[in-house]
Amino acid sequence: MRGWPPGTAGKNTPILEASHDDGGWFFGLFDDHRLAGVAVLGSRLVGKRPRMLQLEFLHVSSPYRHQGLGKPLFNLAVAEARRRGAKWMYISATPSEHTIGFYLRLGCQVMLEPDPDLFELEPEDIRLEYDLDANSVVASVAQDAVSGQCPETT
Numbered sequence: 629m630r631g632w633p634p635g636t637a638g639k640n641t642p643i644l645e646a647s648h649d650d651g652g653w654f655f656g657l658f659d660d661h662r663l664a665g666v667a668v669l670g671s672r673l674v675g676k677r678p679r680m681l682q683l684e685f686l687h688v689s690s691p692y693r694h695q696g697l698g699k700p701l702f703n704l705a706v707a708e709a710r711r712r713g714a715k716w717m718y719i720s721a722t723p724s725e726h727t728i729g730f731y732l733r734l735g736c737q738v739m740l741e742p743d744p745d746l747f748e749l750e751p752e753d754i755r756l757e758y759d760l761d762a763n764s765v766v767a768s769v770a771q772d773a774v775s776g777q778c779p780e781t782t
């Protein structure tokens with residue numbers, strides 16, 4: 629995939645391999661055989677919110693950004709989190725204006741009191757949370773997309 633800052637692949641690869649071995653959910657969008665976007669949802673409960681799962685990775689390859697791929701990838705992760713019984717989704721986001729603007733647009737909220745353990749893991753990041761119940765309409769539409777009934781999301 630293109631658009632990773634130097635060192636990011638080396639840092640993320642062992643984390644994602646561990647998540648995969650741990651039962652994490654991985655979803656890739658392909659353009660022919662080229663990977664255009666990826667979403668990864670962790671399998672372990674995190675934070676102090678009840679039933680909170682972490683969106684461990686969301687990336688759209690640079691040539692494919694601003695074309696509406698990030699949003700359905702996010703919504704598919706939301707649908708999977710709900711399928712796994714989660715109530716909240718946690719996002720430790722790169723502190724760039726674009727990334728935070730993207731998540732706020734999708735209904736995420738900045739965590740006012742980040743969990744200390746989560747803060748320690750990625751202190752540079754901005755921590756956000758997504759209330760799955762409050763955004764249940766979006767999630768149910770995405771669930772249809774997972775089932776192959778409707779590729780559109782809100």
Ligand SMILES: CC(C)(COP(=O)(O)OP(=O)(O)OC[C@H]1O[C@@H](n2cnc3c(N)ncnc32)[C@H](O)[C@@H]1OP(=O)(O)O)[C@@H](O)C(=O)NCCC(=O)NCCS
Pocket residue numbers: 631686687688689692693694695696697698699700720721722725726727728729730733734
């Ligand atoms: C962040 C990222 C996933 C967004 O993916 P994308 O495919 O470009 O986003 P989309 O085109 O699906 O945009 C989705 C929505 O967010 C909105 N949006 C995107 N960037 C925005 C911004 N900076 N401010 C406000 N809204 C924004 C879009 O307008 C769109 O809303 P709409 O459908 O209502 O018009 C992608 O830019 C990326 O991979 N960046 C690098 C890696 C990264 O930062 N990942 C997240 C790490 S935690």
